[in-house]
Amino acid sequence: MNIRELARRSGVSTATVSRALNDRAEVSEATRARIRQLATELGYAPNEPARTLVRRRSDTIGLIWDSGQEAQGLHNPFLLGLLSAVRTALSEADYHLMLLTTAGAEEPDGAYLQAVRRHNLEGVIVLTTPPDDRCLRTLAASTVPCAGIDTAFTGPRTVRVSSDNAAGAAAAVQHLHELGHRRIATVTGPLHLPPAAERLTGYRRACERLGLPVPEEYVVEGDFFLASGEAAARGLLALPDPPTAIFAAGDQMAIGAMHAAADAGLSVPQDLAVVGFDDIDAAALVRPALSTVAQDQRALGEAAVAALRSLLDAGPGSVQDLVHSYIVPTRLLVRGSSRRP
Amino acid sequence: MNIRELARRSGVSTATVSRALNDRAEVSEATRARIRQLATELGYAPNEPARTLVRRRSDTIGLIWDSGQEAQGLHNPFLLGLLSAVRTALSEADYHLMLLTTAGAEEPDGAYLQAVRRHNLEGVIVLTTPPDDRCLRTLAASTVPCAGIDTAFTGPRTVRVSSDNAAGAAAAVQHLHELGHRRIATVTGPLHLPPAAERLTGYRRACERLGLPVPEEYVVEGDFFLASGEAAARGLLALPDPPTAIFAAGDQMAIGAMHAAADAGLSVPQDLAVVGFDDIDAAALVRPALSTVAQDQRALGEAAVAALRSLLDAGPGSVQDLVHSYIVPTRLLVRGSSRRP
DNA sequence: CTGTTAGCGCATTCAC
DNA sequence: GTGAATGCGCTAACAG
Numbered sequence: 001m002n003i004r005e006l007a008r009r010s011g012v013s014t015a016t017v018s019r020a021l022n023d024r025a026e027v028s029e030a031t032r033a034r035i036r037q038l039a040t041e042l043g044y045a046p047n048e049p050a051r052t053l054v055r056r057r058s059d060t061i062g063l064i065w066d067s068g069q070e071a072q073g074l075h076n077p078f079l080l081g082l083l084s085a086v087r088t089a090l091s092e093a094d095y096h097l098m099l100l101t102t103a104g105a106e107e108p109d110g111a112y113l114q115a116v117r118r119h120n121l122e123g124v125i126v127l128t129t130p131p132d133d134r135c136l137r138t139l140a141a142s143t144v145p146c147a148g149i150d151t152a153f154t155g156p157r158t159v160r161v162s163s164d165n166a167a168g169a170a171a172a173v174q175h176l177h178e179l180g181h182r183r184i185a186t187v188t189g190p191l192h193l194p195p196a197a198e199r200l201t202g203y204r205r206a207c208e209r210l211g212l213p214v215p216e217e218y219v220v221e222g223d224f225f226l227a228s229g230e231a232a233a234r235g236l237l238a239l240p241d242p243p244t245a246i247f248a249a250g251d252q253m254a255i256g257a258m259h260a261a262a263d264a265g266l267s268v269p270q271d272l273a274v275v276g277f278d279d280i281d282a283a284a285l286v287r288p289a290l291s292t293v294a295q296d297q298r299a300l301g302e303a304a305v306a307a308l309r310s311l312l313d314a315g316p317g318s319v320q321d322l323v324h325s326y327i328v329p330t331r332l333l334v335r336g337s338s339r340r341p
Numbered sequence: 342m343n344i345r346e347l348a349r350r351s352g353v354s355t356a357t358v359s360r361a362l363n364d365r366a367e368v369s370e371a372t373r374a375r376i377r378q379l380a381t382e383l384g385y386a387p388n389e390p391a392r393t394l395v396r397r398r399s400d401t402i403g404l405i406w407d408s409g410q411e412a413q414g415l416h417n418p419f420l421l422g423l424l425s426a427v428r429t430a431l432s433e434a435d436y437h438l439m440l441l442t443t444a445g446a447e448e449p450d451g452a453y454l455q456a457v458r459r460h461n462l463e464g465v466i467v468l469t470t471p472p473d474d475r476c477l478r479t480l481a482a483s484t485v486p487c488a489g490i491d492t493a494f495t496g497p498r499t500v501r502v503s504s505d506n507a508a509g510a511a512a513a514v515q516h517l518h519e520l521g522h523r524r525i526a527t528v529t530g531p532l533h534l535p536p537a538a539e540r541l542t543g544y545r546r547a548c549e550r551l552g553l554p555v556p557e558e559y560v561v562e563g564d565f566f567l568a569s570g571e572a573a574a575r576g577l578l579a580l581p582d583p584p585t586a587i588f589a590a591g592d593q594m595a596i597g598a599m600h601a602a603a604d605a606g607l608s609v610p611q612d613l614a615v616v617g618f619d620d621i622d623a624a625a626l627v628r629p630a631l632s633t634v635a636q637d638q639r640a641l642g643e644a645a646v647a648a649l650r651s652l653l654d655a656g657p658g659s660v661q662d663l664v665h666s667y668i669v670p671t672r673l674l675v676r677g678s679s680r681r682p
Numbered sequence: 683c684t685g686t687t688a689g690c691g692c693a694t695t696c697a698c
Numbered sequence: 699g700t701g702a703a704t705g706c707g708c709t710a711a712c713a714g
């Protein structure tokens with residue numbers, strides 16, 4: 001079933017069928033209706049490769065998505081919501097989605113760029129990939145429009161979307177302060193990662209604004225995993241002047257901190273309040289349930305799509321005056337780990 | 342940069358370039374090398390839409406993936422590993438991957454089928470979608486090769502991949518029996534879902550084989566979510582003859598059961614042993630850590646791809662003698678919730 | 683072993 | 699408002 005067959009059956013030319021199906025103005029309403037009707041009856045589906053070939057555009061976006069062999073557990077559960085949001089937003093804008101293979105170590109630098117060209121992709125969305133990916137850097141350096149979430153690269157046509165990490169962290173500190181806590185420590189993520197650094201900044205700013213002292217030993221760097229949070233908390237609780245509250249930059253570390261407290265014979269939230277970041281599934285499942293700064297996955301995904309579209313609409317010209325960074329607000333979820341005693 | 346330009350620069354015809362690039366036998370080694378060299382230098386990328394058009398095959402697989410608005414929390418974290426495994430296996434087999442939009446309620450029945458035809462997709466992989474999806478049923482009824490994980494549909498060219506749910510459940514019961522438990526209850530998933538039903542079957546068989554009685558009230562149907570497990574366990578523990586161990590068909594329900602035990606003043610695993618199913622992230626994070634029957638996501642994803650490929654290789658002819666069901670083994674992870682006292 | 687030719691399905695000129 | 703003709707980039711016959 002193709003356009004020619006439709007033309008034959010409806011007694012018009014292929015050109016007219018094409019025009020009718022694409023809603024071009026220069027077709028009479030009558031023939032348009034007739035043709036559309038016939039197309040539906042016959043279950044006609046346009047051949048996208050052929051359209052792409054002649055139109056020189058595919059209406060397709062590439063998605064680079066690091067399943068996270070190395071990021072295991074980090075943003076892992078988080079990605080799912082993002083992926084879902086991106087897919088929905090993209091299809092609402094009538095774009096198709098191609099999932100690109102993550103470039104391995106032995107892949108040539110131009111792997112992503114090649115894939116984009118092969119498939120005539122119009123742009124790429126990047127979901128949390130290691131910041132040192134050469135292939136990604138090469139892509140970003142090209143003229144291919146790229147929108148990324150929590151990405152560390154920049155290029156002539158790239159935009160970055162991220163949660164308001166600093167504000168989220170500050171909100172957590174503020175909340176703990178309101179509960180009466182004055183000795184608030186933090187466990188950070190790896191500080192070379194932008195989100196981790198930003199959360200630390202938010203913590204520091206809030207403490208400063210609230211007039212809380214931040215002794216050097218109150219800031220401990222973790223790796224976003226459970227064990228690092230547990231170890232950090234163990235150290236903090238053993239200080240001569242231990243904190244009464246801990247803000248962990250990731251939920252797994254926060255849960256680890258809760259374990260450390262339990263092992264020290266302290267109860268949460270009475271003896272130690274804990275607030276995490278991300279709202280992973282487990283946050284609602286542990287006991288007491290973990291208070292956390294939730295990222296709005298849907299909003300992040302939608303923002304990435306919106307950012308990419310504005311990049312596409314702007315055309316290949318200068319992107320000087322375009323927004324290069326989109327910030328999505330977070331939401332503090334107060335649960336059992338940080339309630340008023 | 343296209344094939345014609347390559348032909349011009351290397352002084353041969355486009356046909357020869359095409360043959361060289363596609364590794365056809367009838368090209369001299371010398372010219373092949375020369376052309377490939379040139380192609381690499383010039384960063385040539387073949388135009389896939391054009392190839393697809395003329396070859397009438399796209400080397401592309403569609404992926405129907407329900408992010409799970411309704412399945413929220415169910416297989417949610419589980420899907421991520423599957424997706425990753427599928428992507429890897431597919432790219433190793435040199436297939437491209439197109440993410441199809443989940444058909445909404447207002448979508449016409451043929452939505453998926455249309456998408457397959459539009460893009461010339463060779464087959465489709467389905468990751469856990471509601472069993473009553475009309476669009477999916479229509480697709481399965483067509484001649485499009487479909488491989489699905491935990492799917493409930495069948496059709497002329499479909500295969501199903503799933504974990505060995507029955508054996509996994511049986512292993513859990515066996516393990517509890519070995520710990521000395523004789524009164525073992527179960528909380529099931531919604532029994533209209535194949536995995537839930539299979540896990541119950543495994544539970545029953547194991548109990549029978551071990552000579553354990555299964556009073557009717559020892560089998561409680563849940564919905565895979567936390568609250569249902571908690572409620573079910575509360576009921577079980579209030580029985581005149583309460584169980585000393587609970588096998589829950591999903592980790593969230595198992596964690597819920599642990600909460601119920603705590604609320605009843607019972608300690609896990611001394612007073613009540615609990616084993617779950619799936620090995621979600623939270624299983625390792627709760628305290629005590631949850632023993633569970635882990636599904637092998639990588640193996641499942643790879644099996645789905647292998648199944649689809651065998652379907653593709655078999656051609657449109659009869660699939661009578663093809664395997665229609667692939668079963669992947671599970672692995673029992675013994676953790677704190679079910680150790681010997 | 684290589685070149686010539688035709689056409690995949692479609693959108694788009696340009697005539698009418 | 700519609701039709702005839704052209705070509706997108708490529709592969710697959712068919713000749714040589």
